[in-house]
Amino acid sequence: MLSLNKRFPKSLRAKILCMLFMGIVATVSVSFWVELKNTKERIHEEEKKNMQLLTSVLYSILEQTMVKGNVEDVSRALDLIATSPSIVRIEILDRDMRPRFGSEQNRQTDRVRLFTIPVRPRPACKDCHGDADPIGYIRIGFDTTGYERRFYKELTITLGTSLAVLLTLTILVYICLQKGIFSPLQKINVAMHYFGRGNFRYRITAKGEDELSRMARAFNEMARNIYKINFRLYKVSEFSNIINRCTSEEEVYRKTVEFLNRYFDIKGVAIVLNEPEERVVSSLGEIEGFLYIEPITLNKKEIGSIRLSASRDFTMEELSAIKIVASSLSMALERISHTTI
Missing domain, CATH: 3.30.450 (Beta-Lactamase)
Structure with missing residues (x-):
């Protein structure tokens, strides 16, 4: 064995x-x-x-x-x-x-x-x-x-016919397998190779509705989502540098709202300050029916919140990125408040 x-x-x-x-x-x-x-x-x-x-x-x-x-x-x-x-x-x-x-x-x-x-x-x-x-x-x-x-003559004819049928069936089966299974598998294998090397922008051309085509589309969706996550994390890492160049609170709020609206799949975003009464200082898109609220702190005191509206639940990666944005916003506000004093 x-x-x-x-x-x-x-x-x-x-x-x-x-x-x-x-x-x-x-x-x-x-x-x-x-x-x-x-x-x-x-x-x-x-x-x-x-x-x-x-x-x-x-x-x-x-x-x-x-x-x-x-x-x-x-x-x-x-x-x-x-x-x-x-x-x-x-x-x-x-x-x-x-x-x-x-x-x-x-x-x-x-x-x-x-x-x-x-x-x-x-x-x-x-x-x-x-x-x-x-x-x-x-x-x-x-x-x-x-x-x-006569028997051996017919035997020879039957044997030749059987060999011809065997060869024809083998060729036809190979062509069908090559086109229907081996070629799509090779494409998926190449895509996985690129994926393993960190190239998340490679896509597989998927045609048809068979299992391999659905697998290829699922791979494309996975690669697309991972690329978006990596790209968003890269932009989030740059966000602190962007708002650190801001010189006023209004500019910080505006840059934060623009950043969230651009790099997150949301319907709307707003920054609301508590003050004596809640006040929207900056917003984009639909600001009703908020799905997620992230607090904004200044000197360890909650002064407001970032409110986001979306048609779906946020992923753990998105929630982590939003927390990083809120933390960067809080640090920028503290820097500006110390500069003003």
């Missing part, structure tokens, strides 16, 4: 092709065997019918000759019949199966099939043979070489 595992191909493509090829070979082999068996039975049945018919004809001829009781006529009839290319030898046996007459021309061949038929008595035969039934037998040896040649 271990030896078989070592010898079996490790490539998925090779494994699938090997299994399918073995299946095709088994199917074609079974079909070939069934066709071979049917051909052999058909030729054998035709051979049997032809020989039985010929035997009946020869029996009728010999019977008419034997009724006359002339031994020389019987011998000449046997020699004449034996000249047929399909007959190897012909004999007349007594009722104890001992040869009494035979053709002088006996051809030698390894392909002989014998037919023995009983000779029924006629009224004229009772003077010599009495009431015996049968009074003897006629044995005819037929040459089956022609039938065997």
